[in-house]
Amino acid sequence: MTLIRLHNRQKNSKFSFYSKNALRSLTPKLFYQRRLRYLLNTLDQYDRNYIASRIDYYLKHTHAFTLPNEKSVAIRNYRKKGQSAYFYDLKEYLNYFDHNFKVAYRFGDDTHIEPYPFLVKARPVHGDNDNAVLFKLNKVRHFNFIHDSKSFREKKDMLVWRGAAHQEHRKQMVRSCYNLHHCDIGQVNENEGQVPWLKGFLSIDEQLDYKFILCIEGKDVATNLKWAMSSNSLCMMPKPKYETWFMEGTLKAGVHYVELKDDCSDIEEKVQYYSQHPEAAEAIIANAHEHVHQFCHPQREKLIGLLVLKKYFELSGQWQSRHE
Known part of the structure; x- marks a missing residue:
């Protein structure tokens, strides 16, 4: 095969x-x-x-x-x-x-x-x-599945997210999390003017420098979930509410990804824990890769x-x- x-x-x-x-x-x-x-x-x-x-x-x-x-x-x-x-x-x-x-x-x-x-x-x-x-x-x-040449332990000890914040749950997440310690979170849409959570675009290559990638749903599934789960970074997200051919509904918290509260208020706690327990992060990343390889x-x-x-x-x- x-x-x-x-x-x-x-x-x-x-x-x-x-x-x-x-x-x-x-x-x-x-x-x-x-x-x-x-x-x-x-x-x-x-x-x-x-x-x-x-x-x-x-x-x-x-x-x-x-x-x-x-x-x-x-x-x-x-x-x-x-x-x-x-x-x-x-x-x-x-x-x-x-x-x-x-x-x-x-x-x-x-x-x-x-x-x-x-x-x-x-x-x-x-x-x-x-x-x-x-x-x-x-x-x-x-x-969009990718090749990631960096190991988890070689990456920045931070979480990253870039995206458009049009839906209310995304807006609330960005406003409450953009200045958290060990987080680089920002929206890229400029419709709100020069707000402090407006940050520059980051390519996938640039985001792969971070140990943790936030995947948050928009109108339906998180577009970055597939490439994030094929990377050597650890995917963090609230429990999926929508699913596609990728079968997001079969993903298990603590097995394929790190589950966050719906408002992402526990990001700092989860980043700190998995920064201190890289072996646990790497086990989840390996399971994520196994799920990806089905496709x-x-x-x-x-x-x-x-x-x-x-x-x-x-x-x-x-x-x-x-x-x-």
């Missing part, structure tokens, strides 16, 4: 992403549909129980459902209407299926639950979220995505035995 290499450049290439999708658009649709049988047959190469657990995590429904005609679109009519990254991420997989099949989806950061099963980037971790079917959308921005098998990830859609089309009564 081939692992994707964690790359030395610290951001995904949008040029590469859009170039690959331009090439895909030139590939005859018949090629994809003929290749689907081959790809589904590769299931025997993997742990079937693991694959099934991933599929059932993303698409929780086990019984048949009906898609409302006015809320679903036939694959043949699937068109780009803004949000190009989302469009291409879903189109990459829809190409493999019968173009008469219908699918319901929603792009963007909206996390409310629809009364019918729909494909979405993020959903609430808790509550009745069965209708929100997680799919790997906007991956060029969110699925670093390109062929397996492709298969899981196809199987999620196959289950979706089966339960909605569209995948018939002639497709087997």
Whole structure:
């Protein structure tokens, strides 16, 4: 099984992403549909129980459902209407299926639950979220795993966060934590003028100089969580309220990350503790890496995505035995 290499450049290439999708658009649709049988047959190469657990995590429904005609679109009519990254991420997989099949989806950061099963980037971790079917959308921005050349003990004994503070919980966090000891926390959006918590942009490379990285949700998941967990820094965050294809809802406090109070009022206490107990920090970082590596098998990830859609089309009564 081939692992994707964690790359030395610290951001995904949008040029590469859009170039690959331009090439895909030139590939005859018949090629994809003929290749689907081959790809589904590769299931025997993997742990079937693991694959099934991933599929059932993303698409929780086990019984048949009906898609409302006015809320679903036939694959043949699937068109780009803004949000190009989302469009291409879903189109990459829809190409493999019968173009008469219908699918319901929603792009963007909206996390409310629809009364019918729909494909979405993020959903609430808790509550009745069965209708929100997680799919790997906007991956060029969110699925950014990195190579970190510095060990935990070589880094600054400080916590870092840079980001936009538009939501009230982020605003409160920045205002109360920007001047804490051993913390370099600041917002980058300038809409409030020259406030003391307004600080300069820091690249991912610059943030990797710090032992601790704060990951705090915005409209949905924390965008920096994936690269932070693939680094040799320790991720600190409140318990996740939202989840994506990365399965944030399976992350365990004290195992994959250090849990903070919702208002982050215990940051100093946690930074001090793990500064004094580097072996405990390194154990959590190792577990974080293990979680990340689940998503670093390109062929397996492709298969899981196809199987999620196959289950979706089966339960909605569209995948018939002639497709087997």
